[in-house]
Every structure is written in structure tokens, then in C-alpha cells.
Amino acid sequence: MPRPLRVAIVGAGPAGIYAADALLKSEVAAADPGVSIDLFERMPAPFGLIRYGVAPDHPRIKGIITALHQVLDKPQIRLFGNVDYGTDVTLDDLRTFYDAVIFSTGATADRALDIPGVELDGSHGAADFVSWYDGHPDWPRTWSLEAEKVAVLGVGNVALDVARILAKTAEELLPTEIPPNVHEGLKLNRAKEIHVFGRRGPAQAKFSPMELRELDHSPTIEVIVDPEDIDYDAGSIETRRGNKQADMVAKTLENWAIRDIGERPHKLFLHFFESPSEILGEDGKVVGLRTERTALDGTGNVKGTGEFKDWDVTAVYRAVGYLSDELPKLPWDVASGTVPDEGGRVIEESGGHLDSTYVTGWIRRGPVGLIGHTKGDANETVANLLADHAAGRLQTPASPEPDAVEGFLSGRGVRWTTWEGWYRLDAAEKALGEPEGRERVKIVEREDMLKASGA
Structure with missing residues (x-):
């Protein structure tokens, strides 16, 4: 039986979520069996730059989270938070479970x-x-x-x-x-x-x-x-x-x-x-x-x-x-602090495309432009990924079953958070703010975030 196109996105900030949105709006997603997307995020909570890079007195910009919420609410998407690429999961691991991998890890240094x-x-x-x-x-x-x-x-x-x-x-x-x-x-x-x-x-x-x-x-x-x-x-x-x-x-x-x-x-x-x-x-x-x-x-x-x-x-x-962190197993341009690419396709030193591997956002073009500018990046990257899929150029994963990923992370002893867990963390932060008449009070300690999320 045919199965969904399986895509992993590393980084659940705006760039990664925009890529997921572009995939879900594609003709491939509209067809049966469609697209299945897993987002991997190093932090226990999603939203990347908006949660940890935007000043707290900018509620207008943080309002972008509302639009990102609507994307992550889609049933075709799963969130694996508190999963660190390079430590908890490698590129070879991801290729075992997915047809393609998109990196959208941004820039934090x-x-x-x-x-x-x-x-x-x-x-x-x-x-x-x-x-x-x-x-x-x-x-x-x-x-x-x-x-x-x-x-x-x-x-x-x-x-x-x-x-x-x-x-x-x-x-x-x-x-x-x-x-x-x-x-x-x-x-x-x-x-x-x-x-x-x-x-x-x-x-x-x-x-x-x-x-x-x-x-x-x-x-x-x-x-x-x-x-x-x-x-x-x-x-x-x-x-x-x-x-x-x-x-x-x-x-x-x-x-x-x-x-x-x-x-x-x-x-x-x-x-x-x-x-x-x-x-x-x-x-x-x-x-x-x-x-x-x-x-x-x-x-x-x-x-x-x-x-x-x-x-x-x-x-x-x-x-x-800002400067992006170098990613294990990916080529790296030291001068620009980015992964070399052509249209979002990762390019090796030999000049060839690194099979089934893509980039979008600041890890692709450097930390320039506003948050919304990463939409164009995402659309181009996803268009080329889907073109490679249509041409049969994507690698075939050995274990594409969705539950295989959960079994792998459990076997590694990784405590991961989910999208449902974000709702629990969100509710806990709002409850902390309510007695003071504030919208929320952010939970800081990682262990407290994991507990509130039900990791």
C-alpha cells in the first residue's frame, strides 16, 4: 500500500513551521496518502525565536504564535520537543525514518x-x-x-x-x-x-x-x-x-x-x-x-x-x-555561518546535492530580515523537495512507520515533549500569571518545563 511522504523538520521555530505549512498546502499533501511531518526541537517548547529571541514587551510580534498554532494543530504534524540534533538523534538516524530532512535551526549565538x-x-x-x-x-x-x-x-x-x-x-x-x-x-x-x-x-x-x-x-x-x-x-x-x-x-x-x-x-x-x-x-x-x-x-x-x-x-x-551553530554531518560555510545550498538543497563540497537533505531560514541564508521573510525560503525549499520526490530522487527510509520514531527515542532514554504537552505548559504558564493579572509567567527551568509538559 502507498504511504505518506515522511518529512522530518529539525527546528520548530517560525522557519520550520512555515516549511511544514508549505508542505501541507502542497498538491502532494492534498492527495491520498498525503504528507506526514515530524518536527524535532531542542527546547521543550516550540516557537524558537519568538519565545526565546523576541523581547517580552513585543506582544504584537509574539502574536505570530497564533498563526503558527494553527499549523501545529494539523493532525499530519507531530512535535518532538527536548530532542537535541547531534546528541539524541543524528542525520543517519533521521534517514532511517524519513524520506527527507529539512533543517531550520536558526541562529542563536x-x-x-x-x-x-x-x-x-x-x-x-x-x-x-x-x-x-x-x-x-x-x-x-x-x-x-x-x-x-x-x-x-x-x-x-x-x-x-x-x-x-x-x-x-x-x-x-x-x-x-x-x-x-x-x-x-x-x-x-x-x-x-x-x-x-x-x-x-x-x-x-x-x-x-x-x-x-x-x-x-x-x-x-x-x-x-x-x-x-x-x-x-x-x-x-x-x-x-x-x-x-x-x-x-x-x-x-x-x-x-x-x-x-x-x-x-x-x-x-x-x-x-x-x-x-x-x-x-x-x-x-x-x-x-x-x-x-x-x-x-x-x-x-x-x-x-x-x-x-x-x-x-x-x-x-x-x-x-547572530550566528548559527555548525550542524554535525552537514557541510558548513565558516565565513557566512550557513549551510551551503541551492534553492534549499544542501550542497556538498563536491558540488552535489546531499541526498534528501534541505535547509530553510537563517541556517540557510544568515540572520537577516524579519520573521515573515522566512516564508519565501520555506516555499522555495519545499518546492524543490517535492520536485525531488516527484522525480524519485529521495532516499527510501528503512522504517517509515510513525511509531518507529517513538520506539527509537524511548530506547535512547530521551524524554520528549509533544504538541499536547505544549498545551499543558501553556496552561501552566497562564495559571502562574493569573493571580498577578498577567497573561502568563514564563517557566524557565528545563526540568519544570518537562514536568509541566508531561514529558
Whole structure:
């Protein structure tokens, strides 16, 4: 008898779930016997970046979970949470059970910044800080917030998130889902000045217009832009004309640059044309940041002027980009931190396609773009997977029966969570928030998540 096309997706964040959705909307899925999909996720809970990478005061973005829920509710999909690829299951194992494997593991580490002083106490990767305030179970429960003056390097949305969390009060963030340890840590936050540094100008900033404007909504944050940092060359003007979002960001920054400085207690400075050259240290600790002033070169890029300035800060957060972790048994491009591919098909060093193996999302193209941009990746990858299926190019698994996977994981002693388990964890977090009038309080400890999920 014919059987469903069996596909494993490694990574149950937006990219992986969008791939599952694309498979379910395909002609193959509509036919009998259709498609059967298993999602493998290292965390006990699904949703990846949205749960552990989006700031807790962004309920609009977290609302994407509603749409992802509708996909995971489909009977053709199973979730295997708390299963670590490379440890609990390998590529060879997955090929035993599935016709094809899609990797969508995203990017969670900090991209390196090659300047002196990054190793100093008080120099932090933004990804680590995000993992702390988002309650990632694999990160420490405490975070030092003793610095009164802080630098944030980078002009993307992660930099905005980090700066905003540092500038807000603990009570402002209490209505969100932050766990108790994060609230207690933020109550000790001494930051009064936050300086965000960009190497290029306002037209090159990678902020989303809405997220930028949200900085000014807090009653405790005074956003300050130096009028001298509002500068454009021919390349910048061309960027603004061809990119509506870039133009909106520039207009917002212009408006802030010409207004009077108000009296809100926390000052958040947005600096442009300042390239970090060194994190200054004394006795192993951060005592300042040195930047080189840059100038536009006519194309929208910048060049150094040889003019340096030292900034009085005692903590530095490096928000210069995320980096994916290398995956066992897959080829790897060290420079880009991605798996080499053509149309989502994994490409080996020989130039051939690694049989039945695909990638989508940030592990494929790097950590650029918004969450919704991974839909296009997913559609292309799935289209090529289905083309390979139609052409008979997929490997035939030795044990395609759905219960064979459960037997394998049980034999390995793996405690896994399910989609039904997520509903239990979801209910437990909402129950914790109810007495305080909050939507939820996030459960942090992995063991507590497993117990609440009924692993």
C-alpha cells in the first residue's frame, strides 16, 4: 500500500513551521496518502525565536504564535520537543525514518566582533542578554546590571530591544511574561544612560520603523539624536527613495534630532557615524569605549576620519548579528555561518546535492530580515523537495512507520515533549500569571518545563 511522504523538520521555530505549512498546502499533501511531518526541537517548547529571541514587551510580534498554532494543530504534524540534533538523534538516524530532512535551526549565538577588549568583564554578547531576559533554560538565572552608563553596538532591531530593556524600569516590564528571576534582576538595574552606536548614517540603519518609534513610547525613556548625525550623501538619498522603511526611519530620527531634550529620567542616545575601535579596560573590566568618527563616501558607505573619541561607559553590549551553530554531518560555510545550498538543497563540497537533505531560514541564508521573510525560503525549499520526490530522487527510509520514531527515542532514554504537552505548559504558564493579572509567567527551568509538559 502507498504511504505518506515522511518529512522530518529539525527546528520548530517560525522557519520550520512555515516549511511544514508549505508542505501541507502542497498538491502532494492534498492527495491520498498525503504528507506526514515530524518536527524535532531542542527546547521543550516550540516557537524558537519568538519565545526565546523576541523581547517580552513585543506582544504584537509574539502574536505570530497564533498563526503558527494553527499549523501545529494539523493532525499530519507531530512535535518532538527536548530532542537535541547531534546528541539524541543524528542525520543517519533521521534517514532511517524519513524520506527527507529539512533543517531550520536558526541562529542563536553572537557573531564575533574583532576589536580589542571584547573579552573584558562587562563586555556582553547581545544574544546572551536576550536569552537571559527571555528565560532561556540553558542560560544563568542572574545578570549583572550595575553599570550606570552602557553602550550598545549595532543599529538593528536586536540592538533596539537590548537598549529598550536596559532603559525601561522593572515595573514597566512586569506586565509582560518575564519570569520572576528576570524581574528581580531588572529591579537592580542601575542604567541611566544608554548609548547606541552605528558605524554608518541614519539612512543605513536597519531598524524597523515601528520598533524605532516604540522607543519613544515609554514614560521613562528620553530618546536623543545629535543633529550633526543627520547626514546623507547621494547613495543615502538613493536608498531613501528606493526603500520606504529606510525613509521612515530617517524621518523619525530627523524629528528627534530637532526637538528639545525632555526630562524623562533614562536617556537613550542614538549615535551615527561612530565605528567602535576598542573596548577600554582596567583591571580586566570595561571602563570605556573608543570609537572612530566616520564620514559618508558618496555611495552610502563610510570611511574612517582618524578622529577618535572615548566614551564613559562601564558595560558594552555587542548587537552586531547572530550566528548559527555548525550542524554535525552537514557541510558548513565558516565565513557566512550557513549551510551551503541551492534553492534549499544542501550542497556538498563536491558540488552535489546531499541526498534528501534541505535547509530553510537563517541556517540557510544568515540572520537577516524579519520573521515573515522566512516564508519565501520555506516555499522555495519545499518546492524543490517535492520536485525531488516527484522525480524519485529521495532516499527510501528503512522504517517509515510513525511509531518507529517513538520506539527509537524511548530506547535512547530521551524524554520528549509533544504538541499536547505544549498545551499543558501553556496552561501552566497562564495559571502562574493569573493571580498577578498577567497573561502568563514564563517557566524557565528545563526540568519544570518537562514536568509541566508531561514529558
